[in-house]
Amino acid sequence: MNIAIDGPAGAGKSTIAKIVASKTGNIYVDTGAMYRAMAVFFISKGIDADDTEAVEANLNDANVTIRHEGGEQVVILNGENVNGKLRTEEVGNMASRISVIASVRRKLVDLQRDLARTTDVVMDGRDIGTVVLPDAKLKIFLTAGADVRAERRFKELAAKGIEADIKQIEADIIERDNRDMNRSESPLKQAPDAVVIDSSYMTIDEVADKILGLAEERREKQNAG
Numbered sequence: 486m487n488i489a490i491d492g493p494a495g496a497g498k499s500t501i502a503k504i505v506a507s508k509t510g511n512i513y514v515d516t517g518a519m520y521r522a523m524a525v526f527f528i529s530k531g532i533d534a535d536d537t538e539a540v541e542a543n544l545n546d547a548n549v550t551i552r553h554e555g556g557e558q559v560v561i562l563n564g565e566n567v568n569g570k571l572r573t574e575e576v577g578n579m580a581s582r583i584s585v586i587a588s589v590r591r592k593l594v595d596l597q598r599d600l601a602r603t604t605d606v607v608m609d610g611r612d613i614g615t616v617v618l619p620d621a622k623l624k625i626f627l628t629a630g631a632d633v634r635a636e637r638r639f640k641e642l643a644a645k646g647i648e649a650d651i652k653q654i655e656a657d658i659i660e661r662d663n664r665d666m667n668r669s670e671s672p673l674k675q676a677p678d679a680v681v682i683d684s685s686y687m688t689i690d691e692v693a694d695k696i697l698g699l700a701e702e703r704r705e706k707q708n709a710g
């Protein structure tokens with residue numbers, strides 16, 4: 486049973502998806518990490534996201550694959566494990582900018598569908614319930630207020646000893662949400678059959694338990710029908 490989790494940046498998708506995957510035995514697929522790996526590629530080439538022609542001309546040279554090691558997703562870009570390079574603001578913003586380009590999306594969506602064809606997945610992203618896995622048995626739209634998401638990110642950075650301006654983080658989050666929701670190619674939006682969960686005032690365990698409960702319900706229904 487495939488589970489799709491979509492939502493804006495910082496809503497807690499990856500933390501929750503990992504827990505749900507470990508409890509259901511599904512493989513966790515973080516699609517944002519694939520867009521981030523593409524971003525690493527274009528940054529290293531010095532290609533700007535606005536230069537669609539250059540992006541398209543070089544797209545075939547970016548070979549992104551994933552494998553799983555001890556439950557962790559490892560992203561391989563042209564033979565190199567790039568996990569350590571994915572989580573910067575620069576890479577996140579570049580990923581959001583290149584993800585508006587149709588040919589970039591097509592390449593990654595094909596890879597994501599292939600993964601879900603061979604194994605049960607918990608896949609998180611922006612277009613999983615709407616485009617990548619429209620037949621997923623359970624679709625979640627996980628959201629939280631921009632201020633709450635900024636505060637979570639601020640604390641995450643502080644825990645790593647990184648100083649940041651919380652207002653700037655919130656402004657970046659709002660800009661990223663706008664770009665992800667308003668692009669013409671597969672924008673971030675709630676699938677009509679998705680269950681909306683606002684995690685603003687819920688703990689991680691509460692959100693995970695809610696999703697696991699829904700998964701159980703769907704499984705029972707599937708077995709009965």
Ligand code: DC
Pocket residue numbers: 494495516517518520521577580581584609610611612613661665
């Ligand atoms: O979830 P994330 O922050 O790692 O994603 C980085 C960017 O990649 C996000 O701003 C938009 C893009 N993305 C996308 O367009 N579609 C997906 N399925 C996942 C991510």
